[in-house]
Amino acid sequence: MSKFRKKDKGELPAISTASLPDIVFMLLFFFMVATVMRDSSLMIENQLPSADQVEKLKKDRTIFIYAGKPSEQYKQFGKEPRIQYNDAFITVEEVQSSVYQGIGEMNEELQSKVVVGLKVDKNTNAGLVSDVKQELRKANALKVMYIANTKTDE
Amino acid sequence: MAKRAAPEVNAGSMADIAFLLLIFFLVTTTIEKDKGLLRSLPPIDDTEYEPPIIKQKNLFTVLINRNNQLLVEDEEMALDDLREAAIDFLDNGGGTNPAGESCDYCKGARDDSSSDHPDKAIISMKHDRETTYEKYMEVQNELVAAYNFLREREAERLYKKYYPDADNVFTAMLEEKEKNQFSKDEVLNDRIETIKKLYPMKLSEAEPDKN
Numbered sequence: 547m548s549k550f551r552k553k554d555k556g557e558l559p560a561i562s563t564a565s566l567p568d569i570v571f572m573l574l575f576f577f578m579v580a581t582v583m584r585d586s587s588l589m590i591e592n593q594l595p596s597a598d599q600v601e602k603l604k605k606d607r608t609i610f611i612y613a614g615k616p617s618e619q620y621k622q623f624g625k626e627p628r629i630q631y632n633d634a635f636i637t638v639e640e641v642q643s644s645v646y647q648g649i650g651e652m653n654e655e656l657q658s659k660v661v662v663g664l665k666v667d668k669n670t671n672a673g674l675v676s677d678v679k680q681e682l683r684k685a686n687a688l689k690v691m692y693i694a695n696t697k698t699d700e
Numbered sequence: 701m702a703k704r705a706a707p708e709v710n711a712g713s714m715a716d717i718a719f720l721l722l723i724f725f726l727v728t729t730t731i732e733k734d735k736g737l738l739r740s741l742p743p744i745d746d747t748e749y750e751p752p753i754i755k756q757k758n759l760f761t762v763l764i765n766r767n768n769q770l771l772v773e774d775e776e777m778a779l780d781d782l783r784e785a786a787i788d789f790l791d792n793g794g795g796t797n798p799a800g801e802s803c804d805y806c807k808g809a810r811d812d813s814s815s816d817h818p819d820k821a822i823i824s825m826k827h828d829r830e831t832t833y834e835k836y837m838e839v840q841n842e843l844v845a846a847y848n849f850l851r852e853r854e855a856e857r858l859y860k861k862y863y864p865d866a867d868n869v870f871t872a873m874l875e876e877k878e879k880n881q882f883s884k885d886e887v888l889n890d891r892i893e894t895i896k897k898l899y900p901m902k903l904s905e906a907e908p909d910k911n
Contacts, residue, residue, distance in 0.1 A: 563712065570718035577725035595837035599844040600735035602878075608734075663734060672764075672836040673829025673908055680907070683744050692837060693736035 589623075590614035590630055595668040597694040603663060607656040608691070609648035611641065613674055614667030627670040629678065638674075641681035649687070661689045737840055742904075758815050760789045760823045764839060766830035779838055786846035789814055790821050790899060805854060805898060818850075818899045826906040843903055850899045859891055870895060 591614045612630040616623040628635045631644040649657050662682055666675055682690065762782070763771040770777045772785055793806025795816030803817045815821035823843055827836055848870070855870035866872035873892055877885070 563715065567714040567718050570715055570722055574718055574722045574725060577722065577729050581725055581729045595834045597737055597837055597841040599737060599841050599848055601738050603734040603736060605734070661738070663736065666833050668832065668834035668837070670833045671829055672827045672831040672833050675833055675836070676827075676829075676905075676908055679741055683741050686743065688741045688743060689738065690741055691734075691736040691738050692840065693734050694837060694841075696735055 587633065588612060588630070589616060589620045589633075589635065590628060591617050591667050591669075592665055593668050594665060594693060594695045596697045597692075598697040600694060600696055601691075603691055603693065604661070606653065607659050608661045608663045609645060609652075609687070610663045610665060611644075611678065612665045613678065614670055627667070627674050629674070638677045638681060641678055642685040645682065645685040645687050659689075660687055661691050662687050663691045663693050665693045737837070737844060739840070739903075754822060755816075755820075757794075757813055758820045758822060760786065760815070760821065762823065762825045762839060762843070764825075764827040764831045764835055766828040768832060768835040770839070779842065782839065782842040783846050783849070786823060786843055787849055789823075790818055790846060790850060792821070793817060795820075805857070807853075822902045822904060824904050824906060827908055829908045831908075844901075847899055847901050847903075851895050854898050855895050858894070 590612055592612060593614075610631075613627055614630075615625060615627050616635075623635060629638065629641065630636070631641070631648075636644055645662065649660050652660065664675065664678065679690065682688070761771075761773060765771065770779060770782065772782060777785065788808060791806050791808035792811055792814040793803030793808050793816070794810050794812050794814055796802045797817035797819040801817075806818065808814075825839065825843065827839075852868055852870045855873060859869055859873065863869050863872045870892075873888060873895075877888055877892060880888075
């Protein structure tokens with residue numbers, strides 16, 4: 547007479563799949579958190595140039611400035627390349643204040659290490675880029691990253 | 701009377717629903733990593749001072765015109781030859797640096813008409829306002845590549861023994877620094893600085909003319 551009576555042999559107990567949703571949900575939450583929805587929708591064409599001497603960019607200390615021709619949807623802004631910061635077109639003169647604003651929103655200890663990421667369409671005039679660089683010098687944001695695609699050939 | 705068990709909710713389809721969501725997020729996730737060329741701009745300096753006199757032979761001028769053509773040292777050049785030309789110029793070592801030392805690690809031609817020392821060699825780049833950004837980036841890329849090539853070569857000469865498996869020693873060193881960014885490794889930092897000092901990146905950019 548034992549308390550631990552052997553169960554009936556023969557029938558295999560069904561494997562409980564109750565924990566399966568938990569596992570899947572765990573994965574789901576991971577990917578939900580890891581997914582970054584594009585935070586600023588681009589109003590310009592943005593085909594990056596390519597380069598092979600690239601370095602990685604640290605996202606936490608970067609302010610992005612975009613430039614390029616207004617895309618199809620925003621034809622009313624003309625055909626000349628424009629500068630975009632966050633969700634709006636800005637003029638060259640506004641670059642400085644935008645950068646200050648961007649720095650202000652950043653983590654305090656990273657503010658001195660700020661890098662400005664320039665995402666510029668490859669068909670833009672380099673003159674516009676040099677105007678932006680002049681403004682960045684005035685804003686004392688001297689580290690610039692020209693963001694590029696990695697060249698795959700070679 | 702036997703206690704009636706509450707009917708169990710069938711959770712079997714929960715997994716299916718969750719999988720559906722999971723697959724959606726898996727597909728939409730792009731863990732994108734931006735890469736690019738890191739360059740430093742010169743600070744604005746209002747102080748008036750006499751610009752130092754730079755000998756013509758220590759200056760490597762690269763001009764890009766509005767039709768995206770390259771003029772290097774007053775001669776037209778194809779982009780493919782630019783890297784080689786820049787390396788030859790930087791690595792020439794025809795004379796001495798400001799401290800009076802000659803470049804004992806240079807492997808160049810030691811031509812009197814080219815640069816004296818990597819410390820003195822300056823690459824000056826100027827572009828037109830109408831130059832396309834694509835061309836501008838390609839030229840920048842080639843010039844940075846010239847510096848990287850030389851630094852890589854020196855790193856291999858000096859520190860290959862610490863990185864026997866690495867193909868690119870300097871890259872390996874920078875990667876190690878990146879990995880240990882929270883624990884400062886003085887020795888490694890010193891080594892990186894040494895390499896950088898052998899071929900200091902003196903790449904100046906002139907503002908395009910306003911028309």
